Amino acid sequence: MTLGTAVLASSVLLALAGPGTASAEAVTGLCAGRKVRTLPFSTGKVEVFKSRGYICAVAVAKNPGARKSMSVSVQARGSRPARDKGRYTHHAGPVTVHAGHRCVWVKGNIGGRGVSSGWILC
Numbered sequence: 168m169t170l171g172t173a174v175l176a177s178s179v180l181l182a183l184a185g186p187g188t189a190s191a192e193a194v195t196g197l198c199a200g201r202k203v204r205t206l207p208f209s210t211g212k213v214e215v216f217k218s219r220g221y222i223c224a225v226a227v228a229k230n231p232g233a234r235k236s237m238s239v240s241v242q243a244r245g246s247r248p249a250r251d252k253g254r255y256t257h258h259a260g261p262v263t264v265h266a267g268h269r270c271v272w273v274k275g276n277i278g279g280r281g282v283s284s285g286w287i288l289c
Contacts, residue, residue: 198223213275
């Protein structure tokens, strides 16, 4: 009886938390630092974080579940981009580069739709 009550209570708490709460926290935990940009697009968003000269990015699907083509890249000006590309259910990345005080270019793509930031965080 106690186990059943615990399972029921857990189910109620998860339902009250609402959709997306756990996934938002999970993405935040993938990159160190503070969130400095969110780059939205039709099939998802790219979250960009900064910590001590490092830039980290994760592309997150708007509708996670089925495997789809996803990619994310970060390039510090004057360097080659760091990329993650594959077929994922929830997110691509994280990818991290050391930018120091240089501008970065962030790109993300989910299911053929995406975003390209231009030079940011200069």
